[in-house]
Amino acid sequence: MATLALAVGALVAVPGAAHAAAAVPGGTSRAAAVPLPVADLDSSFTATNAHMSTARGQDGQSWYNVTWYSWTPSADVRVYMRATSTSPVGWDNTLEVWSGSTLLAQNDDSYGLDAALRLDLQAGTSYRIGLGGYRAVHKGEVTLQFATRTPTAPREPSVTAAPGGATVTWAAPSDLAGGVTGYRVLCTPEGGQEVECGGVTGTPPPTSTTVDGLTNGTRYAVRVVATNVIGDSEGSAPVTVVPQDTSATTVTTQPEVPVSGQPFAVRVAVTSAAAVTGTVDVTIGDDVRAGVPLVDGAAVVEGLVRSAGPLRVSATYAGTASLAGSSATHDTTVVRRAQQVTLDALPADLVYAGAPVRLHGASDQGLPVTYSADGACAVRGDVLDLVDVGTCTVTAAHAGDSETEPASATVTAEVGRRSQSVALAPLPALVYGQAPAELFAASSVGLPVQVDAQGACRVEDGLLVVTDVGPCTVTAVQDGDERTSPAQAVVRTGDVARRPQTVTIGAFAAPTLGRPVPTVVATSDLGLPVTLTATGACTVVDGALVAVSTGECVVTAQQAGDARTLPGAASTTVVVSGPDATVTLVLDARLGSTAAGAPVSGRGEGLRPGTEATLVVHSTPRTVATGVVAADGTVVLTGVLPTDLEPGTHRLVVSGTGFDGRAVTTETTFVLADDGTFVQIGDRRVAALATTGGDAASTAGVAALWLVLGAGLVVVARRRAAAAR
Structure with a gap:
């Protein structure tokens, strides 16, 4: 059976791998596995399970969304495989390997969220490699890398000495062979044997380390070996190093800040955990003092004098076989000498735009001073102008020179406001x-x-x-x-x-007794109300000019003035003439109508105001109406005929008194029938009529005729003077 082991290191894609090639999806089940699209097990390709949506445990699979690839080795081989997520970057992938129905190995998170496995494969055995996701949402593309070899040697080694050791750095191998799991550092002392003096591991491992336990002053050759799950690489090219104790050099000046023209010293101190011996080379500006002996780790150069300006002081300690040298630089400035400037106080009674003030200042080094001002004043040479109100600040200064520090003195005074009228x-x-x-x-x-x-x-x-x-x-x-x-x-x-005013009386016609009142208009040129008065033959009644007699009438317009206006007046004289006196009589009845209660009226004009006018019916006089003549010379009389007038002829008479005192009268006649109806009014009649108390036998017929005619008469009699009758 195949030997299986879980990988313990990082698998990094081989540089130059075809990552940009299209992803190759695997089969949807172990039975439908797609052959690995690689020529050998030292290759890589882009695999994807993006098309899968399967549950954990389905068909026995260990993870979600597993897609399947197959491989049958032609010879026994130990292989390392790793899935590196590429799209999306960092998705949580898994790997599992089956032979038939047997799960040989599975892994999740060997390197971060990437899975990796190491397996010993047997020739002629068909294997199923499953790419899945840790959870149902995990799917995407990976670079599936295979390796059956060791890495190439680490590149670009370098070494830096340290007390009793060294710091070694290098670059990763150009061929990682599936992934480096660690580095070993090998040290060979001059004339001795090579030993492992340090190492690192990790996923991926770091490419530097510190080596301890070396002997100061001894030369060492150092190599680095890369390791993966298959084995060790060849060693890197050797580099040499001699460990030494370190030293530190410091440079100071005494005094700390040198002054131009004054002596100063330079002190150099070298410190180390080991004993410090030998000399130092000291450079002060362009002055080199070589081989200054160290006493208890210190060297001093005294009696130095420099001009003002920047000064660089440096010291170099060469060291010994077991003590590394060191150096230091101290940048300082030789400062210029000091000076003092004085300035006389300003007067206390300064005012804006006042008289200029002469300034007096001096430097104790005899250098010329210049003046400047701020605030309520300005300078012109050594003259101070007062240009505002407030604080005036005056400064006398010398800017210094190459060997002298600048100096200044300042005085202030208050500038008051100027006066005015x-x-x-x-x-x-x-x-x-x-x-x-x-x-x-x-x-x-x-x-x-x-x-x-x-x-x-x-x-x-x-x-x-x-x-x-x-x-x-x-x-x-x-x-x-x-x-x-x-x-x-x-x-x-x-x-x-008070202002004056002009009163003006407008032109008007001379008044006539008993005639309409003329309009009199008087005005003030200021529009104030004017009062009219009249004397002589006229008077002013309710603001109107009324003639009261004939003769001269003096009309006066007055404006009494007010709090802001003087009085004003104007007057004019006119002559009042007397009008013709007239009286009229109206009998408002029709022939044939009943006389009893018939309306009668009289009107007078041009009569003397205040006199009485009468309306009387004759033969037997009976007063029908009386009235008093008004101020304008007019009177109106109204009444009705008595009810007990006898048949026959009667007279109706209106009488009044003219302005000149003469009587004015007018009359008309009318005849009544026996039945009391009108048969004659004025000149209109039907037959001869009897006088008052006469025979009226035929009056009924006459009255009847007038009724048939339906005629109505209004008799109007005009003035007749009694003397003329």
């Missing part, structure tokens, strides 16, 4: 309502001046605007700024007088 021109005469007046105000340092006003005025857009009457106070201030102190305020006062 404000000028404000006197105020002009002020009248309420006037146009804005210009104001003239200025600061002695050219800063903008704030002008405010109180009382009967205000400042608007730099102009003085009058807002009322009374005192007006204007104040000019300049509050200063960060560089200027406030100025003393300047105050100007004045009184705003």
Whole structure:
């Protein structure tokens, strides 16, 4: 039967293997296994189980998703195989090998998540190699590598001496033969025999190690051998090393910081676990001091003087056969000599834009100093200008030279704000309502001046605007700024007088007694309300001009003014003429209608206001209506005819008094039938009528005729002067 063993090392794909070739899927069962697509068992190919979805234990398989390959060796052989996951990288693969129905070996995680096996195969026996996954989700591509040989020799060995040992490094063999499981280091002392002096193992093993137990001062030849599960490689080319104790060299200067022109020393110390003897070579800049003896591991070079600047000091210890040499470098700087600069204090009463200040500074080395300033001041040579308010910092300095350190001195002082004054021109005469007046105000340092006003005025857009009457106070201030102190305020006062106004009476027709009132319009040019009064032949009633007699009428328009305006007035004189006096009479009845209660009316114009007007019916006088003439010379009388008028002729008379005192009358006649109806009104009648109390036998017929006609009469009688009748 075949001998089986689980691999103990790493299998790394042979460089140059055809990893990029297409994956070859295996069979879906042991019975359907696909022959390995390799020429021999020192080859590799890309295998995949991505097409499989089988459970653990199915057909006896040890893992999930197992795909199957077959191989029948022609000779007995020991073979090492490893599956390296490639797609996806790092998926958890497994391997198992069967012969017939017998599981010969299986593995998971020999190298990380990759599986590996070592088997002894017998000639003529058919084997089934299963590639699977640790869990159901694990499937993909692997590089399936086979090896039946040992690796080639390790490459590029190197060795570094150490106290009582050495550090050995190398490169992995060019042919790993399936995977290196370890390296052995072989040491041969000069004149002695080779022995194994160190080694490493791992998956993969490291390619360096430290060898201990060697003799200091003895030369050794060192080789490295690679090992895999098949066996050892050839040894690498030998390299030589002589182990030594180490030494350490330090360099210091005394004092630590040398000063230009002053002597200093260099001290070299060599330390080691072993005794330190011999000499050191010391280099100070370009000055070489060879073979300076070591005393108790130290050497000193004294009396050194250098110019200022960088200085490199180095020391080299050559060592002995058993003690390695060492060296050290110390970089330092020879510093320049010191100097002191002084600067006189600044005056205490500095103000912005004040007089320049002369500066006084000096170096104790007699070197020239330069001045600089910061803050509220600036320099011009050795003159200080005061350019702001606040702290002024002045520095006197010398930058030093090749052998002298720079130095400076600084003084500070406070720069105060400058003073200023404000000028404000006197105020002009002020009248309420006037146009804005210009104001003239200025600061002695050219800063903008704030002008405010109180009382009967205000400042608007730099102009003085009058807002009322009374005192007006204007104040000019300049509050200063960060560089200027406030100025003393300047105050100007004045009184705003009331404005004048002009009253105008518009043209109007001269009034006539008893005629419509003429319109009189009076205005103030300031739009204030105007009061009208009249004297003489007219008066003002409820704001209207009314003629009360004939003759001169003086009309006066007055505006009393107000708190801001002076009074204003205007007057004009017109002549009032008397109108013609007229009275009219209206009998509103139809012929044939009943006279009792018939409406009658009278109207008078051009009559004397306050006199009485009457409406009387005759023969036997009866007053129908009376009225008082109004202020405009008019009167209206209304009434009805009495109910007990006798048949016959009657007169209806309206009487009044004209402006000139004469009586004014008008009348009309009417005739009543026996039944009390109208048979004549004015000039309209049917037949001869009796006088009051006369025979009225035929009046009924006449009345009937007028009723048939349906005529209605309104009698209007105009003025007749009594004297003219």
